Amino acid sequence: MIGIVGTVPDDNFPLVHGKIEFSGDKIKINNNFVSINRCTLALMAAALKVSETVKCPEIYGFLVGDTGKGYGSRKLYEFLTKNLSSFDLDILTFHYLQPDVDWHNKILFAIEDMKKRPVLIADAGFMYAAKMSGQALSYDFFTPDAGELAFLADELAPHPFYTRGFILSTDEDLPLLVKRAYKHENAARNLIVKGKTDYIVKNGEILKTLDSPSFDSMEAIGGTGDTITGILTALLGAGFDFTKAGEMSCLCNRIIAELLNPTPATQVAELIDKIPEAMLKILDGKF
Amino acid sequence: MLRFFKKLIKPKKKSADRGIMVFENTSEVIRAEKILKKTGRSISVMGPPPEIRTGCDLVIEFPLIEELELKRELSKSNIFPAQTVPVGSGLLQPVSLFHTKDFGDFIMVRAANMKITISKKDRRIVNISGGGCPDVPYLAEKMTGKTLEESPNPGDIGHTLCGYALQLAYEEILKK
Numbered sequence: 001m002i003g004i005v006g007t008v009p010d011d012n013f014p015l016v017h018g019k020i021e022f023s024g025d026k027i028k029i030n031n032n033f034v035s036i037n038r039c040t041l042a043l044m045a046a047a048l049k050v051s052e053t054v055k056c057p058e059i060y061g062f063l064v065g066d067t068g069k070g071y072g073s074r075k076l077y078e079f080l081t082k083n084l085s086s087f088d089l090d091i092l093t094f095h096y097l098q099p100d101v102d103w104h105n106k107i108l109f110a111i112e113d114m115k116k117r118p119v120l121i122a123d124a125g126f127m128y129a130a131k132m133s134g135q136a137l138s139y140d141f142f143t144p145d146a147g148e149l150a151f152l153a154d155e156l157a158p159h160p161f162y163t164r165g166f167i168l169s170t171d172e173d174l175p176l177l178v179k180r181a182y183k184h185e186n187a188a189r190n191l192i193v194k195g196k197t198d199y200i201v202k203n204g205e206i207l208k209t210l211d212s213p214s215f216d217s218m219e220a221i222g223g224t225g226d227t228i229t230g231i232l233t234a235l236l237g238a239g240f241d242f243t244k245a246g247e248m249s250c251l252c253n254r255i256i257a258e259l260l261n262p263t264p265a266t267q268v269a270e271l272i273d274k275i276p277e278a279m280l281k282i283l284d285g286k287f
Numbered sequence: 288m289l290r291f292f293k294k295l296i297k298p299k300k301k302s303a304d305r306g307i308m309v310f311e312n313t314s315e316v317i318r319a320e321k322i323l324k325k326t327g328r329s330i331s332v333m334g335p336p337p338e339i340r341t342g343c344d345l346v347i348e349f350p351l352i353e354e355l356e357l358k359r360e361l362s363k364s365n366i367f368p369a370q371t372v373p374v375g376s377g378l379l380q381p382v383s384l385f386h387t388k389d390f391g392d393f394i395m396v397r398a399a400n401m402k403i404t405i406s407k408k409d410r411r412i413v414n415i416s417g418g419g420c421p422d423v424p425y426l427a428e429k430m431t432g433k434t435l436e437e438s439p440n441p442g443d444i445g446h447t448l449c450g451y452a453l454q455l456a457y458e459e460i461l462k463k
Contacts, residue, residue, distance in 0.1 A: 009425035038416075039424040068422025068446030070353070096421050098447070099352050101304040124419030132304050147400045147417065158304055158351055158373045160400035160419075161448040163382055219388070220395045220404040222416035222427050264393040264404045265413035 001088060002237040003118065004047065004230075005062040005080065005126070006040025006095035007072060013065030015075055020044055020061040025269070029061050036269045038223035039124070040095045046230025047237075049275035050252075053283065054238045057090060066098060073098035073125075077107060084110040092118040093233045094126035095226070099159070104129035108138055119236055122188065123229045131186050132158050139188035140242065143229045146174060146195040152187055153180040174199060175206060190242050192232065194225045198250035200243055207243055210250045215257040223268030228253050231275065252278045306351035307336075308368040316345040319366050323347070323357060330357075336375075348374065352420065355454070356446040382452070385459045394463055398456035401449055403430075405460060410435045420447035435461055 004020070018030040026033040027044055036045040040063070047059055062080065066072030077100065084107070092111070104126070111117060121141040122130045130136055131152055144152055151160040153176075154167045167177070174193060181187040182204035191201040196219075200208040218224045228249045235245035255278035256271045310316045316332060323330045330349045349357055351373055358368065382399040393413060395404040401423075404414045411434050415427040422445045430438045435457075442454035 007421040007424075009421065009428055037424060038427055041424075066421040067425040068420055068450060069356070070350075070421075070446075073421060096419060096424065098421055099304060099419070100350070125421065126419075128419055129304070145400075145417070147397070148419070151400070156373075158306075159448045161382060161452050162373055163399065165382070165384060216388075217390060217393075220390065220393065220402060220414050220416060222414050222431075224416070264390050264395065265406065267414075 001057050001090060002047065002059045002233060003062065003087065003089040003092045004040070004044055004059065004095065004233060005076065005093065005097065006043065006124075007066040007076075007097060008034055008041070008063055009039075009067055010065045011067050011069070011072065013063070013072075015064040015072070015079055017062045017079075018060065020048065020059050022048055027061075029063060034063070036272065038268050039226055042223035042226040042268050042272065043093070043095055043123075043230035043233070045269070045272045046227040046275060047234040049272055050231050050234035050238075050279055052276045053279040054234065056234050056237045059234070059237075060087075060089070068098070070098035070100070074100065074103060077103035081106045081110045085113045085115070087114070088116065089114070089118040091121065091233055091237045093121040093123070093229065095229070096124045097126045097129075099125045099129040099132065101129055101133045104133050105135070108133075108135055120188075121229065121233060121236075123226070128159055130188075134185070136186050136188055141190045141192065141232065141236075141246075142188040143192045143194060143225070143232065145225050146193060149174060149177045149181065149191075149193050153177040153184075155184040155186060178206060179204065190246065192228060192246045192250060194228050194250070194253075195219075200246040200250070202243060208247050210247065210254065213254050213258040215254075215262060217262050217264045217266065218253075218257050220264035221262060221266055221268055221271070224253065224271065227256075227268065227272060227275070248282055251282055255281055304351050305348050305374040306354060307333075307372050307374055308347045308349060308357070309370040309372070310346075310366075311369050315366055316347060318364065319347055319361055319368075322361060322364055322366070323349070326360060328353070328357065352447050354448055355442065355451040359442070385456070387459075387463070394460070396456045396460040396463070398459060399452035401452040401456050403453065403456045403460055405435060405463075412438055415453065418449035418453070420449035422446045422450045423453075426450060426453055
């Protein structure tokens with residue numbers, strides 16, 4: 001089973017967990033219906049769309065309402081520390097959660113108590129906490145964008161907001177940032193660096209780069225990084241090896257852009273709809 | 288057995304998510320402490336590290352991620368920290384570089400990890416991207432589709448450092 005952990009931007013949304021599925025243009029979880037706008041819902045929708053063309057295990061969500069005050073995230077952290085050991089998960093992806101080092105460490109301990117250790121993916125706020133905690137190497141995948149890679153490379157920065165200026169650099173410097181992130185043990189064993197050029201990295205070594213097809217407007221569209229993490233989650237669940245799954249995720253995101261030819265005003269839900277078509281092209285060897 | 292020992296290992300960056308607020312004088316620290324504790328905040332008053340001893344002998348340690356919200360709460364009582372820095376990092380400063388990207392009909396401004404994009408024609412916010420804290424989707428929902436003038440100010444409704452970064456990007460794009 002695939003597990004995805006994250007938040008919904010509504011403080012009144014309860015803590016829920018259960019199988020996720022589409023219901024029209026929304027995601028249904030335990031009789032709650034949530035719009036696919038961006039962030040964790042975009043990630044979940046992307047994973048579900050992949051499962052329409054690739055045989056994946058059931059996708060299970062853990063969601064709570066949180067608008068940034070952190071109350072919901074802490075409630076979810078507490079639930080997971082108490083209950084994770086009762087779930088049988090192959091893949092576990094953590095996403096938009098209030099970064100909190102203490103809770104992060106409790107979650108890692110709870111994972112140690114699971115019967116089988118799932119493949120661990122961290123992105124967004126939970127990746128920030130994982131880096132801050134000094135436990136980045138406990139993860140199989142981080143999926144930063146170029147700016148977040150600079151944060152991982154800055155051994156002192158506790159949040160991307162405090163990344164030091166000399167580390168923020170151009171796309172050409174990304175390989176150096178990859179090295180620096182690994183030097184200070186602030187990167188997971190595998191990285192997908194999402195950007196104008198995507199980098200697939202394993203233990204500090206850049207195995208693959210992808211830069212076409214390329215659409216500048218994707219940078220402006222909220223949620224286009226979340227879709228890559230969602231596609232990756234599903235592909236790993238389907239049994240693809242880490243490097244292949246990483247490469248296919250980045251390629252799929254590029255093909256959906258090519259299919260839609262987006263502008264900076266395009267919304268991520270329009271792109272997500274194109275995932276099955278893009279995935280079929282990849283599986284048919286047309287890319 | 289291995290798991291038992293793992294649980295004995297202390298995380299190596301225990302205070303990595305804490306920040307320090309420095310004030311002009313001690314009485315401000317005491318007032319700030321009173322206000323923040325009254326609202327149930329997880330803060331403590333401490334002595335400052337040597338590199339930020341600027342006359343005040345007390346600082347407030349707080350969860351760094353809540354910087355924006357705490358500052359807003361203090362500003363209601365006209366208390367403004369002289370400086371805010373992460374714990375254990377010397378004098379790290381917030382990202383101050385802005386990147387602007389012109390897409391023709393649209394313009395995007397990035398501050399730290401947050402990006403805001405508007406249509407040049409009517410200054411309508413068409414997308415908000417980046418970030419990782421839970422107020423990002425909330426802010427995006429409240430702001431996208433509105434003009435810069437109609438949009439709520441992210442500094443007023445955001446709560447985290449991502450919200451803070453978006454506020455900086457918003458202020459920058461207002462100048463365009």
